[in-house]
Amino acid sequence: MWRLSVVAFFVAFAPVCGYVAPPPTKGSASPTRGLRGRGQGHFSPWAEATEQAEAEASWNPLGLGFALGMVIVLLTSSPAPSMAEDWDHNDIPGWNKKFPMCSQRSESQSPVDIKEVDASKPPQSLADFANYNPVSATQIVHNGHVMQVNGKFGQLRLPDGEYEVKQFHFHFPAEHKINGKLAAGEMHIVHQRKGASGTDGLAVVGILLSETNNAGNSEEIKFLTNLGFGSELPVKGEKTNNADMVDLNAFKAQLRSGFYHYSGSLTTPPCSEGVRWYVVNQTAPVTSAMIKTFKERFPEPGDARPVQGLNGRPVLLNHLSLAGEFDSPSLIEVLRQPGLNADTSLEAAKKRIKQKLERSMKAIDDEAAAKKKALVDESEKKSALLSEKINALSERRQAARLAQLKAEEAEAELEALELIG
């Protein structure tokens, strides 16, 4: 039973946790270009251990929930029947029974409702930091929780290092709201910092998908078509081969648009916090037919978690890092969330920085004053000494002069005596 629950936990944990799927075992599902078919797809035995044997020294800039630790599991048999038994999108309020972090009491959960701000500012682009590459021979997996594609699709460069794409997956409807509006769907590109493991060092790029039938054969539509959207997506527990190369650069336009950044959590159990979220503000198109094929696999209510409270968390526009997030205090643009005191922690951070500056300025002033006083004291001492010396010298000079006068006098007397004599 314990073993079963560990396996189930692992499977549950897999979709959005930066879980690393090893390449499919050779021969188990070799992709056939252009051929879509399921059935090759039973979860082949994945000998899975986390990428690094152990996480490096705990890295925890926000003090948020990185406490989960590591689960190293060896999957030796087909786990398909136990999938999705631990949690379900039909019972989101019940998640916290097995995954306490999913509780309402957790304060930094995802998704959230993002309030849009001044759009006139020139957008800083995530595309400047993302370096994505095409990957062949990929598969789309219905893992019972989300529709997911594993693969090494490239990197995202953040201030503390390279984050590698581990997988991307889809939610319908969307999870993040913008100005209270929910898009048709949302794609999550899950990255993990090089060397990190478990739920440590995760960064997720979210791209909202909005329903339209006027996008023609755009790059984004081609990308989704290649995965089986609009034709056929795998059923629960199975996977299908993607016909063509998968290249996240299909979303270049979205990556070049502005983005929102905040610190949140996984949106599925175990809901671990400390996840860096980057939600781009330009949506990508998805057709009604594509949404229909997804909903056939994930009927109402779909596979999305509703928005969670921000609880004072700041959401920044076009900034890669929050105050102190990567040990850099630079920040300026803040998206204030009305009614949620979104600026509280930011204001506190600013205040701390200001106080620190004031303290160090005062310390500099005090030190300068002390040095000045010491110099004055020293020069006063020196000048006193100098005048003593001058006095001594002038006394000696006077004495010498007196002596000279006396000598002259004596000489004159001698001369007078000689004249007389």
Ligand SMILES: [Zn+2]
């Ligand atoms: Zn997700």
